[in-house]
Amino acid sequence: xxxxxxxxxxxxxxxxxxxxxxxxxxxxxxxxxxxxxxxxxxxxxxxxxxxxxxxxxxxxxxxxxxxxxxxxxxxxxxxxxxxxxxxxxxxxxxxxxxxxxxxxxxxxxxxxxxxxxxxxxxxxxxxxxxxxxxxxxxxxxxxxxxxxxxxxxxxxxxxxxxxxxxxxxxxxxxxxxxxxxxxxxxxxxxxxxxxxxxxxxxxxxxxxxxxxxxxxxxxxxxxxxxxxxxxxxxxxxxxxxxxxxxxxxxxxxxxxxxxxxxxxxxxxxxxxxxxxxxxxxxxxxxxxxxxxxxxxxxxxxxxxxxxxxxxxxxxxxxxxxxxxxxxxxxxxxxxxxxxxxxxxxxxxxxxxxxxxxxxxxxxxxxxxxxxxxxxxxxxxxxxxxxxxxxx
Amino acid sequence: xxxxxxxxxxxxxxxxxxxxxxxxxxxxxxxxxxxxxxxxxxxxxxxxxxxxxxxxxxxxxxxxxxxxxxxxxxxxxxxxxxxxxxxxxxxxxxxxxxxxxxxxxxxxxxxxxxxxxxxxxxxxxxxxxxxxxxxxxxxxxxxxxxxxxxxxxxxxxxxxxxxxxxxxxxxxxxxxxxxxxxxxxxxxxxxxxxxxxxxxxxxxxxxxxxxxxxxxxxxxxxxxxxxxxxxxxxxxxxxxxxxxxxxxxxxxxxxxxxxxxxxxxxxxxxxxxxxxxxxxxxxxxxxxxxxxxxxxxxxxxxxxxxxxxxxxxxxxxxxxxxxxxxxxxxxxxxxxxxxxxxxxxxxxxxxxxxxxxxxxxxxx
Numbered sequence: 001x002x003x004x005x006x007x008x009x010x011x012x013x014x015x016x017x018x019x020x021x022x023x024x025x026x027x028x029x030x031x032x033x034x035x036x037x038x039x040x041x042x043x044x045x046x047x048x049x050x051x052x053x054x055x056x057x058x059x060x061x062x063x064x065x066x067x068x069x070x071x072x073x074x075x076x077x078x079x080x081x082x083x084x085x086x087x088x089x090x091x092x093x094x095x096x097x098x099x100x101x102x103x104x105x106x107x108x109x110x111x112x113x114x115x116x117x118x119x120x121x122x123x124x125x126x127x128x129x130x131x132x133x134x135x136x137x138x139x140x141x142x143x144x145x146x147x148x149x150x151x152x153x154x155x156x157x158x159x160x161x162x163x164x165x166x167x168x169x170x171x172x173x174x175x176x177x178x179x180x181x182x183x184x185x186x187x188x189x190x191x192x193x194x195x196x197x198x199x200x201x202x203x204x205x206x207x208x209x210x211x212x213x214x215x216x217x218x219x220x221x222x223x224x225x226x227x228x229x230x231x232x233x234x235x236x237x238x239x240x241x242x243x244x245x246x247x248x249x250x251x252x253x254x255x256x257x258x259x260x261x262x263x264x265x266x267x268x269x270x271x272x273x274x275x276x277x278x279x280x281x282x283x284x285x286x287x288x289x290x291x292x293x294x295x296x297x298x299x300x301x302x303x304x305x306x307x308x309x310x311x312x313x314x315x316x317x318x319x320x321x322x323x324x325x326x327x328x329x330x331x332x333x334x335x336x337x338x339x340x341x342x343x344x345x346x347x348x349x350x351x352x353x354x355x356x357x358x359x360x361x362x363x364x365x366x367x368x369x370x371x372x373x374x375x376x377x378x379x380x381x382x383x384x385x386x387x388x389x390x391x
Numbered sequence: 392x393x394x395x396x397x398x399x400x401x402x403x404x405x406x407x408x409x410x411x412x413x414x415x416x417x418x419x420x421x422x423x424x425x426x427x428x429x430x431x432x433x434x435x436x437x438x439x440x441x442x443x444x445x446x447x448x449x450x451x452x453x454x455x456x457x458x459x460x461x462x463x464x465x466x467x468x469x470x471x472x473x474x475x476x477x478x479x480x481x482x483x484x485x486x487x488x489x490x491x492x493x494x495x496x497x498x499x500x501x502x503x504x505x506x507x508x509x510x511x512x513x514x515x516x517x518x519x520x521x522x523x524x525x526x527x528x529x530x531x532x533x534x535x536x537x538x539x540x541x542x543x544x545x546x547x548x549x550x551x552x553x554x555x556x557x558x559x560x561x562x563x564x565x566x567x568x569x570x571x572x573x574x575x576x577x578x579x580x581x582x583x584x585x586x587x588x589x590x591x592x593x594x595x596x597x598x599x600x601x602x603x604x605x606x607x608x609x610x611x612x613x614x615x616x617x618x619x620x621x622x623x624x625x626x627x628x629x630x631x632x633x634x635x636x637x638x639x640x641x642x643x644x645x646x647x648x649x650x651x652x653x654x655x656x657x658x659x660x661x662x663x664x665x666x667x668x669x670x671x672x673x674x675x676x677x678x679x680x681x682x683x684x685x686x687x688x689x690x691x692x693x694x695x696x697x698x699x700x701x702x703x704x705x706x707x708x709x710x711x712x713x714x715x716x717x718x719x720x721x722x723x724x725x726x727x728x729x730x731x732x733x734x735x736x737x738x739x740x741x742x743x744x745x746x747x748x749x750x751x752x753x754x755x
Contacts, residue, residue: 001400001452002393003670263744283741287688290740294685298394298667299660305393319656378652386628386651389643 009074016078019051030085034208038164041088045119053079054087055117058101063114069308076250083257091160092116092123094247095239096169099186103227103235112167112188126156126170126189126213127236134376136171137180137233141215143172143187150174150187150225152195152218158370162198162211165191170215171232184232188224189215205362243371244317246307248300248324255293255331258360262286262335265353269342282338289334292327299323315384318377325367325374332357332364394666396456404456410435411464418622419715421465422575429538433468437498445474446481446495451607451669454478455614459662462618462726465718467575469535471611472502476543479604483596490556490590494541502559503608504530504544504581505730512731513739514601520547521555525563525585532729536566536579544583545601551594552601557586573721606672606683609730613665613690616726620658620697623719627651627701647704654700661693681743688736691727698723 005013028040048054049063056072058064065071087093097116100109115121132139141154152172159168168189175183189196195218200208227235263286266277276282300323303316335357336343343354368374382388396404414435416424436442445454454474461470477495484492494501508531510516519528526546533542536559544555557564563586571578592600628651631642641647668686671679698720702709709716731739 001395001397001666001670003667003674003676263747267745267747277745280738280741283745284734284737285741286744287737287739287741290744291685291689291737294682295660295664295689298686299663301667302394302663305395308393316659319659322653322656323660375649378649381652381655382648386648386655387632388628388648388651389632389640391643391645391648 005074009070012071012074013078016053016075017082019053020078020082020084028085038088041085042119042122044085045087045089048079048087049118055093055097055113058097058113058117059109062101062109063117073246073249073304077253080250080253081257087119088161088164089116089119089122091125091165091169092121094243095125096123096167098242099169099226099235099239102238103186103231107223108188108226115166121166122161122164124159124162124165124168124191124211124213126159126168128158129155130157134373136236137184139171139173139184141170141172143170143174143185143220145174145222145229148222150220150222152187152189152215152220154215156213156215157201159198159211159213160209162191162213163200163208167191168213169226171236174229174232178230181233182230184236185229186226186232186235187220188226189218189220190224193218193220195219204365205359240372241313241317244313244321246304246313248296248320249304251324252293252297252300252327255296255327258335259286259289259293259331262289262331262338262357266338269339269350271340271342276338276340276342285334285338289327289331292323292330296320296323296327315380318372318380318385321371321377322374328367329364332361336361394663394670396452400453400456403453404460406439407457407460408463410439411460411466415464415466418463418465418718421467422718424467424575429468432466433470433500436468436470441470441474442477442498443496445477446479449474449478450673451478451610452666452673454607455610455665455669458611458614459618459621459665462615462620462722463622465575465619465622465715465722467535469500469502469539471608471615472534472539472543473500475503475604475608475611476501478607479600482603483600486596487592488590491554491592494556499541500535500539501541501543502533502535502539503604504533504542505605506531508580512605512729512735514545514552514605517545517547517552519544519583521553521588521591524588524591526555526557526583526588527585528583530581530583532569532578533581534576534578534729536581537568537577541589542581543604546591548591548593548597551597553592553594553597554600554604555588555591557583557588561587563587571725573718573725575718576722576725602680603672605730606668606680609687610665610669610672610683612726612729613661613687613694614669616690616694616723617658617661617665619719619722619726620661620694623701623716624651624654624658624697626715627654627704631704641704650700651704654697657693658697661690661697664689681740684731684736684740687731688733688740691733691736694723695720695727 028044031037052065053075056065056067056075057069060066100112116123129139143150143152168191170187170189171184172187173183174185195216197214199212201210201212202208266282267275269276300320303320307313414432480487480491484495506512507518508529528546539559542557542559544557545552546555563584565582566579569578569580631647632640634641664686668682671682702716705716708714
């Protein structure tokens, strides 16, 4: 058991902090306009990659750092603590990059991995469909093998950063004659191919960070198949588990920075002539949010430990995912309750702060839906950990 | 940064479980255990080295592993106080008065006297006091008070909270049995009227020792509750996989599958936070006391939630005296109430959060 950072981990954390406070490399303020924001975010990821903070544990021959996985966690935690924005190629880094590394051939890895790390090429994932959400295996998008190519027709949804993506990791049905999980393959689709249409969708936060994707006779060369024909489901489950297993540690750091921010806002705003934070009920509510964030951290350490020592990301990552959503949603709702009427008092100076909390609250509602809903996570636990009989 | 148990810790856990299987009745029958069974288990635990090792070879992690096993088997011996006090004193052995230093190499059974009638679990609520080596005051909910050799009593020494060691049967110590939800862990109100103090820790040193004592005692209570929660949960899981209604096993119903998935998350995360807080205490990480508060607060709610959910899975049968569910529930509630329940620790953490004292990680 090892709680404290090793000397080398501490040195790395110091190095990242120095980097983050360096002139010109300070974590960027993000423009609200999306195109401008993308430019800033790509530049930010490129700068972090050049410094060795992106893909630190990925193989060096493909542009990664070749370092132990724990180092990426140290880096991610420092970035989150400093309030740095999430890397814009998050889908490439968390989902498709790990899939390419695990299931891709060397040619694919050489071609696709380096520009994922540098944010030169943004990736999106084409998994969900309007009629295949939680029931992903029922997807209908078809990729018909035709000599040395596939012809794809269908529709995808919740495609994060779809309008900016160069490539899409797409799940499509390649075989109708086998059980539905087995007939799915993973294809790399060039988003500039004829027949690809992207329609941005606006989220409840007002941002258009995801899109609908329409595919009409899109031609993809055979060499863009990831893994073997019919491996798509296996790859998707691997990547989703990977996403769940490792995202929690930087996430809990981010939640902690939000909690600290909420505490300082509650300290400077007044209700009835007294700081909001002096109210014992407000204190207790914030303490409960703190407890959930801390427990998320502790539980993630225990599950990530298994991952870091070489084990696969197992079904216990579903517990982490549930705790993560719970902590985030509790925190966001708690802040609205604690700040209460101060959110409504019309002080023009407080508009940006209020907007931040409204957006944080609205965004938190997605936490129990994306990456497998809360109900899907419970099913995974019931099946794979508790071995309960299936319905 | 990992929370994996070492091979030695895994071995310890397995050994204690084996010992409990051999030396203690099954959880279902544990409530019937008499003095003979308790003595037999106690002697085995002493022989195993729990008292000698507490605070030296055995850190809070190891002691929590033992406490979790104790909870899973619903064992009832005066272990919590005996190991918690030793754990709290051990690092300061060289600075202790003779009577307390001697305790570390003895087999003395111990109970902690902290709570007072009308007070809370904070040592700041202490009114009992030591004057001229005599203790006066009243402590409540002292467990196994009739079965222990010594009472470790939190009492004012020179006006500040200190720790006084009193022999259990000595003159001026009056025990009154209290009603208790878990009858296997008898509680007493203990009145001290000029009772002789064998040794006392003076303020200053006492502050460090009391902080460590309250933290580890809370974690041991949490670990035991986690063990009891895991015990009843596993029985409910097995039951749900077998019991049939409407022509199908009840565990195939989504309502129960999802309920049990949530309970799994609660008990697994409850153990993670207990283990983390124990490791923080062992490593002497700044803020370890606050992390112990986080763990105690969380487990207090989580263990009860698991017991309630498991009882719902069992249905009516869990409402019968014969069924063991209520035995687990009783132990869980007892350990929830001791050394600060969720409300106590949430208030405490909230106050500290407001005071800006935990700007960075509670225990990074």
